[in-house]
Amino acid sequence: MAPEAPSPLDQKILEHFPGLVVRKDLTTELKQNAVVPTYVLKYLLGQHCATDDPALISEGLESVRRILAKHYVHRNQAELVKSTIKERGSHKVIDKLSVVLNEKRGFYEVEFTNLGLKKVPIQVDFDKRYPKLLVGGIWAFTDVEYELPADPKASP
Numbered sequence: 413m414a415p416e417a418p419s420p421l422d423q424k425i426l427e428h429f430p431g432l433v434v435r436k437d438l439t440t441e442l443k444q445n446a447v448v449p450t451y452v453l454k455y456l457l458g459q460h461c462a463t464d465d466p467a468l469i470s471e472g473l474e475s476v477r478r479i480l481a482k483h484y485v486h487r488n489q490a491e492l493v494k495s496t497i498k499e500r501g502s503h504k505v506i507d508k509l510s511v512v513l514n515e516k517r518g519f520y521e522v523e524f525t526n527l528g529l530k531k532v533p534i535q536v537d538f539d540k541r542y543p544k545l546l547v548g549g550i551w552a553f554t555d556v557e558y559e560l561p562a563d564p565k566a567s568p
Contacts, residue, residue, distance in 0.1 A: 426464055433462040438469070442476060448484050452506065452551050456480070480506070483553065485526040493527060502557040510549030511539055524556075525549070532556075 426433055434454045438461055442453050456479060460472035484506045485493050497503045508525035511534065520539045521531045544550045 422464065426462060430462055432458055434458045435461055435469070438473065442473070442480075447486065448480060448506070449551060452484075485524070487526045487528070490526060490528045494529070497556050498558045500558075502555055504553060504555055506551065506553050508549050509545055509552050509554065511542075511545035523549075527556075529556075 434457050436454070438457050439450055439453045442457075443450060453476070456476045457472070460475045461469050463469060463472070483504050493503065493505060497505075505524070505527060507527050510523045510525070511520050512523070513519075514521050514531070519536075520534050522534045522538075522545070523530045524532070539546060542550065542552075
């Protein structure tokens with residue numbers, strides 16, 4: 413059975429809101445194999461599958477699967493991801509981030525929920541650009557860099 417042709421309204425929506433249209437039926441297909449929150453899947457689908465072209469949707473689904481396989485942090489694979497960060501020097505991860513102020517040292521630190529990292533210093537203006545990090549955290553696709561501190565007692 414051939415897929416139904418998009419209605420004129422669907423075509424207008426796709427044309428005027430690129431990257432914001434989410435085919436919710438595709439989340440079910442991806443959710444079967446992923447433990448990622450549905451809203452993260454919807455975001456990725458909006459970025460890679462906001463079309464009515466079946467071939468582009470298929471390519472987009474493959475892109476989303478590759479992104480999740482490479483960057484989503486499963487709790488049981490946290491040590492493997494940390495090792496990847498150390499060996500490569502940096503790595504992009506998809507994880508839930510929360511930020512707290514280290515009052516004693518006067519800067520903000522981030523906690524990666526699934527990765528299990530805490531007290532990681534962040535860029536100076538990060539908290540101002542993303543204030544939701546300070547109120548419960550957000551899921552993010554972010555670069556994590558490994559850096560040895562000058563103080564041997566401090567954590568990398």
